[in-house]
Amino acid sequence: MSQSPSVPLTTADGVPLKTSLRRAVRRSKVKAFLLVSPLLLFLGIAFVMPIVEMLWRSVDNPEVSTQLSRTVTALEGWNGDALPDEPVFAALVEDLREGQAARNLGLLSSRLNYEKSGMRSAINRTARQLRAVEPPFREALIEINDTWGELETWRLIQREATPYTLSYYLAAVDRQLTPMGEIVQVPDHLKVHVGLFWRTFWMSAVITGLTLLLGYPIAFLLTSLPLRHSNLLMILVLLPFWTSLLVRTTTWIAILQSQGVLNDVMVALGVIADEARWQMIHNKAGTIIAMTHILLPFMILPLYSVMKTIPPSYMRAARSLGGKPFLSFRRVYFPLTIPGIAAGGILVFILSIGYYITPALVGGQSGRFITNYIAYHMQTSLNWGLAAAIASILLFVVIVFYMVFNRLIGVDKVKLG
Amino acid sequence: MNESLLQERNDNAREAGHETDTHFARFINVQKSYDGVELVVKGFNLDIRRGEFVTLLGPSGSGKTTCLMMMAGFETPTHGQILLKGDPINDLPPHKRGIGMVFQNYALFPHMSVAENLAFPLEVRRLSKAETKRKVERALAMVRLEDFGDRRPAQLSGGQQQRVALARALVFEPELVLMDEPLGALDKNLREEMQYEIKRIHADLGVTMIYVTHDQTEALTMSDRIAVFNDGIVQQLASPEALYEAPENAFVANFIGENNRLYGEVTETIGDRCQVRLDSGETVLAKAVAAGGVGARTTLSLRPERVSIVSQESDESFDNRFRAEVKEVIYLGDHLRTRVNVCGNDEFILKAPNAKGYASLRPGQSVDIGWSSSDCRALDA
Numbered sequence: 037m038s039q040s041p042s043v044p045l046t047t048a049d050g051v052p053l054k055t056s057l058r059r060a061v062r063r064s065k066v067k068a069f070l071l072v073s074p075l076l077l078f079l080g081i082a083f084v085m086p087i088v089e090m091l092w093r094s095v096d097n098p099e100v101s102t103q104l105s106r107t108v109t110a111l112e113g114w115n116g117d118a119l120p121d122e123p124v125f126a127a128l129v130e131d132l133r134e135g136q137a138a139r140n141l142g143l144l145s146s147r148l149n150y151e152k153s154g155m156r157s158a159i160n161r162t163a164r165q166l167r168a169v170e171p172p173f174r175e176a177l178i179e180i181n182d183t184w185g186e187l188e189t190w191r192l193i194q195r196e197a198t199p200y201t202l203s204y205y206l207a208a209v210d211r212q213l214t215p216m217g218e219i220v221q222v223p224d225h226l227k228v229h230v231g232l233f234w235r236t237f238w239m240s241a242v243i244t245g246l247t248l249l250l251g252y253p254i255a256f257l258l259t260s261l262p263l264r265h266s267n268l269l270m271i272l273v274l275l276p277f278w279t280s281l282l283v284r285t286t287t288w289i290a291i292l293q294s295q296g297v298l299n300d301v302m303v304a305l306g307v308i309a310d311e312a313r314w315q316m317i318h319n320k321a322g323t324i325i326a327m328t329h330i331l332l333p334f335m336i337l338p339l340y341s342v343m344k345t346i347p348p349s350y351m352r353a354a355r356s357l358g359g360k361p362f363l364s365f366r367r368v369y370f371p372l373t374i375p376g377i378a379a380g381g382i383l384v385f386i387l388s389i390g391y392y393i394t395p396a397l398v399g400g401q402s403g404r405f406i407t408n409y410i411a412y413h414m415q416t417s418l419n420w421g422l423a424a425a426i427a428s429i430l431l432f433v434v435i436v437f438y439m440v441f442n443r444l445i446g447v448d449k450v451k452l453g
Numbered sequence: 454m455n456e457s458l459l460q461e462r463n464d465n466a467r468e469a470g471h472e473t474d475t476h477f478a479r480f481i482n483v484q485k486s487y488d489g490v491e492l493v494v495k496g497f498n499l500d501i502r503r504g505e506f507v508t509l510l511g512p513s514g515s516g517k518t519t520c521l522m523m524m525a526g527f528e529t530p531t532h533g534q535i536l537l538k539g540d541p542i543n544d545l546p547p548h549k550r551g552i553g554m555v556f557q558n559y560a561l562f563p564h565m566s567v568a569e570n571l572a573f574p575l576e577v578r579r580l581s582k583a584e585t586k587r588k589v590e591r592a593l594a595m596v597r598l599e600d601f602g603d604r605r606p607a608q609l610s611g612g613q614q615q616r617v618a619l620a621r622a623l624v625f626e627p628e629l630v631l632m633d634e635p636l637g638a639l640d641k642n643l644r645e646e647m648q649y650e651i652k653r654i655h656a657d658l659g660v661t662m663i664y665v666t667h668d669q670t671e672a673l674t675m676s677d678r679i680a681v682f683n684d685g686i687v688q689q690l691a692s693p694e695a696l697y698e699a700p701e702n703a704f705v706a707n708f709i710g711e712n713n714r715l716y717g718e719v720t721e722t723i724g725d726r727c728q729v730r731l732d733s734g735e736t737v738l739a740k741a742v743a744a745g746g747v748g749a750r751t752t753l754s755l756r757p758e759r760v761s762i763v764s765q766e767s768d769e770s771f772d773n774r775f776r777a778e779v780k781e782v783i784y785l786g787d788h789l790r791t792r793v794n795v796c797g798n799d800e801f802i803l804k805a806p807n808a809k810g811y812a813s814l815r816p817g818q819s820v821d822i823g824w825s826s827s828d829c830r831a832l833d834a
């Protein structure tokens with residue numbers, strides 16, 4: 037019966053047991069892999085690749101190094117104390133000529149313009165007059181545009197010659213590099229992102245708090261009502277999932293706008309004067325109300341899944357031991373629902389900071405989120421690098437929250453049913 | 454019926470305020486319906502003495518838990534009154550009743566340590582820290598878990614959890630403790646050990662206990678009195694001995710212990726005896742307990758150990774003698790469990806002691822069996 041450990045176990049036909057076991061499970065492994073491969077492929081294309089691409093774009097900096105390659109080479113060794121010499125200007129002329137021929141100066145000029153305003157027009161104007169430019173180029177270029185006579189311009193070109201840059205991230209947090217390479221805040225009138233980040237975070241926190249406040253009693257009811265009623269209530273909770281997000285959001289506009297249903301009713305009831313209708317939409321209130329409504333199920337479901345597992349006998353035991361109803365709730369029931377609160381909270385908060393369409397539609401100017409600025413930079417200002425940097429910061433924040441949550445509570449507590 | 458009830462209530466009103474030992478806790482004609490259609494408890498009456506151990510015993514769904522929950526205050530009686538120490542407590546919320554309760558699944562708070570669980574009822578009563586600590590330690594010592602105070606309930610075995618639940622129900626020194634099948638989840642050995650433990654604590658502390666179980670052995674070994682439940686009413690309330698020896702109706706006779714049944718019709722009553730003609734034609738003399746008059750149908754109830762095999766034709770010690778055919782013999786060491794066919798009933802069991810002369814029972818054999826009319830109880834049909 038006992039076999040010495042040095043002799044490998046074999047099957048009846050002499051094949052080592054491990055080999056034949058591996059053979060036997062290989063088929064089922066291959067089958068399992070084939071079954072999930074469409075999903076893996078889809079996730080790779082639709083999820084992993086875009087994120088990698090986004091992270092890449094947030095630091096990618098090809099414009100100067102490729103389109104001004106000669107200038108950058110000529111600038112090597114320049115110490116930045118005085119204007120560069122003639123060869124550098126000659127190289128710039130050549131680079132610009134080539135760029136104009138290839139019609140891709142636009143990218144370069146916008147890239148430099150992010151860092152130093154006036155660069156776009158300097159490059160465009162110079163490029164237009166390139167044909168007539170004669171050596172000595174240094175004087176000729178400065179003649180065309182003063183910018184070329186500024187030390188800062190050349191320092192900027194030298195600095196941005198690296199293939200990667202952090203300047204998009206700096207811009208995303210309202211910072212910039214001075215010509216001397218120090219990080220400073222942008223002028224006050226240009227600060228937008230940090231404020232928006234904070235607004236996104238605190239409004240998301242408020243929305244999370246409100247969904248908790250509204251969702252906790254509903255989840256509790258769901259677990260304590262008789263089955264017939266709780267099923268009906270559950271359908272009501274899930275109903276929003278069956279209607280389009282856009283419809284729900286626009287319904288809020290119809291209800292909350294100053295000529296909307298709610299204001300009309302209150303005026304009719306005499307609660308408020310006709311001239312003093314409440315502004316409840318296209319501001320922070322609008323965003324908070326609509327998002328609270330939309331995200332409520334994501335709070336209720338994890339809460340419910342946790343509450344469902346708490347036997348009613350715990351509360352009864354607490355009461356029979358002499359605990360008043362509220363005290364029993366606070367000491368016994370509530371602590372047991374904390375995993376649900378955390379799960380619902382993290383879910384709603386993460387969904388909320390990444391929400392786009394609702395703040396865009398009902399947020400007006402003051403109720404916008406940082407996501408609306410990502411869209412702005414992608415669609416209007418076309419500064420994709422900056423959009424990518426902002427989005428990456430959001431991604432980073434979400435990951436941090438997720439990790440803290442996982443550390444404290446455990447991700448396996450997030451259940452939706 | 455109604456008048457006697459009124460009388461009872463008046464009696465009670467007179468006693469209100471000064472409880473007596475016989476009226477420690479009372480259910481007075483309590484009824485309960487959950488759905489307004491069906492009465493789950495129909496007219497429940499129970500009068501519990503101080504320090505008594507009373508068991509509610511009955512089949513599943515007979516309303517035992519419901520009665521306990523009404524005493525604890527988690528369900529309200531649809532009708533009737535519940536009194537504790539003479540005071541009606543129908544409208545008293547559970548936390549003001551001061552009744553200890555042990556739940557079937559223990560209901561230990563999973564996020565608190567054992568010591569915190571025990572401290573909970575003391576903290577809500579605002580006892581001082583030192584006092585709380587002392588009482589918790591004493592309670593843990595009582596259930597012999599001194600070293601387990603820091604553990605979480607999940608880190609305890611089933612039996613240990615059970616002890617903690619018991620200690621928690623007792624730590625605030627309630628005068629009445631309710632237990633709903635507290636040993637249901639334990640295996641047989643542990644259950645017996647815990648039965649002993651609970652009895653010991655009951656004797657030591659002198660608390661009154663109402664215990665729910667559907668295990669009749671448990672009920673018989675632990676209780677001072679047992680209320681046998683069926684169909685929402687108490688079929689019989691008596692000491693274990695009386696329940697076994699003198700069941701008052703067919704349900705109790707069947708539910709408690711093993712029992713042979715014979716069906717027939719009363720043909721004559723003679724004092725406390727009656728003559729019954731069985732459906733198979735034989736005539737049996739039985740003790741008239743709950744049989745009706747002449748002509749009424751009746752069930753005869755007979756314990757297997759009270760039936761004997763008669764070896765001598767001349768033996769006149771039994772007033773009922775019949776010829777039976779042995780169907781099956783199971784050897785159980787000290788006795789032979791024998792199934793015979795007699796009076797048209799071939800599920801008739803008798804326990805033949807493993808004494809000289811009896812060991813030769815074989816299936817197919819014919820034997821004379823006999824029993825005394827005082828052991829054969831004529832009950833309701």
Ligand SMILES: Nc1ncnc2c1ncn2[C@@H]1O[C@H](COP(=O)(O)OP(=O)(O)OP(=O)(O)O)[C@@H](O)[C@H]1O
Nearest residue numbers: 487488493511512513514515516517518519520667
């Ligand atoms: N909350 C409730 N709502 C409706 N019906 C109930 C409820 N609780 C119990 N019942 C019904 O009342 C009857 C008695 O239930 P109860 O729990 O008192 O029985 P039990 O004697 O404790 O049974 P078991 O031995 O199985 O625990 C059962 O028919 C049950 O279906």
Ligand SMILES: [Mg+2]
Nearest residue numbers: 517518519633
């Ligand atoms: Mg029960």
